Amino acid sequence: MTSQSENPVKQDTLPESYDRAEDKLIYLQRLVADKDLSTMAEFLNDQSEYEIASLLESFPHDSRQLIWEQVPVDLKGQVLAEVVDDIRPSLMENMQAEEIETLAEDLDAQDIAEILDTVDDKVRSEVMSNLDEEIRQQVSQLNTYEEYEVGDYMDPDTIQIQGNITLEEVQNWLRQDEDLLDDETQELIVVDASHQLLGLLSLVDLIKYPQQSLVEQWIDPAITINDRMDIQDAAAVFRSSDIRYAPVVNSFGELVGQLNAEDIMEIIQDDVDSTMKHLAGVSDDEELFAPILRSAKSRSVWLGINLLTALLAAAVIGQFEEVLAQVVALAVLMPVVASMGGISGSQTLTVVIRGLAMGQIGGSNRLWLMNKELWVGAINGVIWAVIMAAIAQLWFHDPKISLVIGCAIAINMTAANVAGIGIPLFLKRLDIDPALSASVILTTVTDIVGFMSFLGLASLLIL
16 A cells, blocks of 8 residues: 555545545545545546446435546546446536547447447447547447347457467567566467467467477367357356356357456346346336436336235235124234245245346256245245244134134245246246346235135134
8 A cells, every 4th residue: 555655645534444445435425525626636546447436336416427527537438438337328428529539549449339338329420430440340340239149248359369370479479569468368369360260379388389389289179159149148158167258259250359257247247236126126227326206217117016916915805804804813913924925935036036147047957946945835834834823822812813824824935935936937938037027926926825815714714
């Protein structure tokens, strides 16, 4: 860490545990509150593009704009590429093509393509026309892919060599440009004269074997990814093969780029964020500090759907009005049945949705999981049915009520576990995101099954 004398930004007001993200956030909040723009600019100049992006995402709109104005110009392009998609449009709202061109000077094709997705067609065309020819071709190539395809995420700028040159020539070429390799590079991609992928040459082999031998003598096979493959399938390949990157080829076997592990990590994180939002009935475009009206609108749709399902459950209860009117204890105990079924089903639902996202569920294991959850629900149902029946007996001193609550909990928890795996699998078959709607359907199922079993048994055994 830099000493205080070398970095005045860290004097006095910065906490000792300066490396913690929370401490940086609190410090920047203080600068924003004081409108200390000069200190803010110095502080941001000391941060990486990743840290600045995270800090920007941690402020509401007005404060975010104030911070953005103090971000060093030479970092703004990289920061724009790092912030989440929901925030980038507000930061670029008044940017002209000339300013975007300046910010894009030190960016690679991946970052430029991501930034240009935010602007209108006129600005995009103007910026594209002034890009370096090679970068322009790479950006144009990236724009040909759909959002879910590997090509949309790959890095088209690869370090590649031909197989018909000597190891000595490769070393001489690498020495001419020290920026070609970074600390993590361990292999070079090998192609032939027609750009067909041949394989990989490790840096160890590059220096180990006779320098006058040809590259093609020492290449290793490569795990490749097709540029049109679904990015989720590509992520599964990375997990199963334990690789840091993979060459990306088109349908003709030509090298078109490479997919890096850091891109896969970003995709996985995006999926986690999306799944968490969907489980709560929140749309993908709602970020933490979104405006109040936008957040309210985003959430109101699923709140409305939930109200309809609640009314459906209420209608079921209404069919047993006579029973409830005669036995007050049933009204007291009824929420327990729905609650126990709801939490049991939610536990199964969470595990299943994670399994689907990780590509772990498919084929014959679906039936095995269904059978497993049936037994898990039944075992837990019996255990908690006995416990609740004993509590009801101590509370109301009525064996019939105890029997009803016990049986209803056992039935509902068993049904909830089966629904917890059955609903997401059914929605997946219909190409509907289970995380988006499974929880609402599950709540309806557990409420209806719980109330019908509880009140139905009460009608048979008590009245």
